[in-house]
Amino acid sequence: MSGKRPTILAIGAAVQDVFLSHSDEFEPKPDKPLHVQVMELEMGGKADVNKIDFSTGGGATNAAVTFARQNLHAIFMGTIGHDPAGKAVLDDLDKEGVDTRFVSYSDKLNTGYSVLLLAPNGERSILTYRGASTKYLIKNFNLDDVEADWLYVSTMTGNMNVLDHIFHQARQKGIKVFFNPGKGELKQPQLLKGLLEDVDVLSLNKEEAQQIVHGETSEELVRHLLHYVGVAIVSDGPDGVVASDGQVIIKAGMYRDVKVIDRTGAGDAFGSGFLSQWALGKSLKESIIFASANSTSVVTKIGAKAGILHADTKLHDMPLTETKF
Ligand SMILES: Nc1ncnc2c1ncn2[C@@H]1O[C@H](COP(=O)(O)OP(=O)(O)OP(=O)(O)O)[C@@H](O)[C@H]1O
Ligand SMILES: [Mg+2]
Incomplete structure (x- = not known):
């Protein structure tokens, strides 16, 4: 790195997100526990919503915006369609100063597009068309012309051969790898474990971690x-996070008890927040504090990018212990 600002290449999904909220139809039922609640739409009916927000998402574009707002050189590599949603994604990335020269286009599929029905408690049900962020072609993920210090890889929807190709190139070029796999990869635990030998930093939530290894607690x-x-x-929503680099182990609680407006992008803000500091050579503890602050800020705003912190944000302390591993 030697003094120059680190370059991080974020690889993965790009989508347009449309949030529909402020509707009586999305109100949770007071007599039922949250985890059994359903959002119902009457067949043939029409439900009024009173607020609409347009934003863009997809794990890798969200992460690229964290890196750019922390004044790192951020590059996004992923696939979009020739359509207005693809243009919205590119416009957002341009506005944030993210380098988009390695974006590829699908001839057949539209840009990923999600409609998010937001309940007043911050939970949401999502209708999602993954489109161009599903069928990835190896030829679109060529790192020959990429100069980067780190790769931030979010889900490639289970395209293990493309991931293997990406990680292999990264290793050959001496680029370090941060990986936040998704459902598609977790469905194939044996292949996923095989990929981990090229991964430097692995970030998962608790349920995801339990699909790869055994363990009751995050520790x-x-x-x-x-x-x-x-x-x-290993993160566990409002219940905090445990992290280790084999030297120390950090156990952290909630950064701040906030009112959750929309939890979309929490995981992306956490992972990218971590890497934005770790890539600068900050300690595990400092990186976890920033990750927590970034994700806590994101859940207070509608959309996955609106709450991402800028470089000048003052952080405060949080409940956290650091012990020898
Ligand atoms: N309700 C909440 N209140 C405060 N912070 C939260 C809340 N939910 C999540 N966060 C923050 O976001 C981080 C990541 O959340 P979580 O562990 O739910 O990740 P995730 O399940 O991977 O999220 P995603 O569904 O976005 O992928 C947490 O460590 C925490 O800092
Ligand atoms: Mg996640």
């Missing part, structure tokens, strides 16, 4: 994940 999960990678991070 057990982190300890087991360290058999595969150098740095393991």
Whole structure:
């Protein structure tokens, strides 16, 4: 890195997100626990919504915006369609100063597009068309002309051969890898474990970690994940996070008790927040604090990008312990 600002290449999904909210239809039922609630739409009926917000999302574009707002050189590599949603994604990235020269276009599929029905408690049900962010072609993920210090890889919807190709190139070029796999990869745990040998930092939520290794607590999960990678991070929503680099182990609580407006993008803001500091050579503790602050800010705003922190944000302390591993 030697003094120059680090370059991070974010690879993965790009979508347009449309949020519909402020509707009586999305009100949770007071007599039912949250995890069994359903959003119902009457067949043939029409439900009024009173607010609409347009934003863009997809794990990799969200991450690229964190890197850009932290004044790192951020590059996004992913596939969009020739359509207004693709233009919205590119416009947002341009506005944020993200380098988009490695974006590819699908001839057949539209840009990913999600309609998010937001309940007043911040939970949401999502109708999602993954489109061009599903069928990835190896030829669109060529790192020959890429100069980067780190790769931030979010889900490639289970295209393990494309991931293998990307990680292999990264290793050959000496680019370090941060990985936040999604459902598509977690469905193939054996292949996923095979990929982890090229991964430097692995970030998962607790349920995801339990699909790869055994463990009841986040700490057990982190300890087991360290058999595969150098740095393991397990987050558990408002219940905090455990992380270790094999030297120290950090256990952190909630950064701040906020009113959750929309939890979309929490995981992306956390992972990218972490890497934005880790890539600068900050400590595990400092990187976890910024990750927590970034994700906590994101859940207070509608959309995955609106709450992403800028470089001049003052951070405060949070409940956290650091012990020897
Ligand atoms: N209700 C909340 N209140 C405050 N912070 C939250 C809340 N939910 C999530 N966060 C923040 O976001 C981080 C990541 O959240 P979580 O563990 O739910 O990740 P995730 O399940 O991967 O999210 P995603 O569904 O976006 O992928 C948490 O560590 C925390 O800092
Ligand atoms: Mg996640």
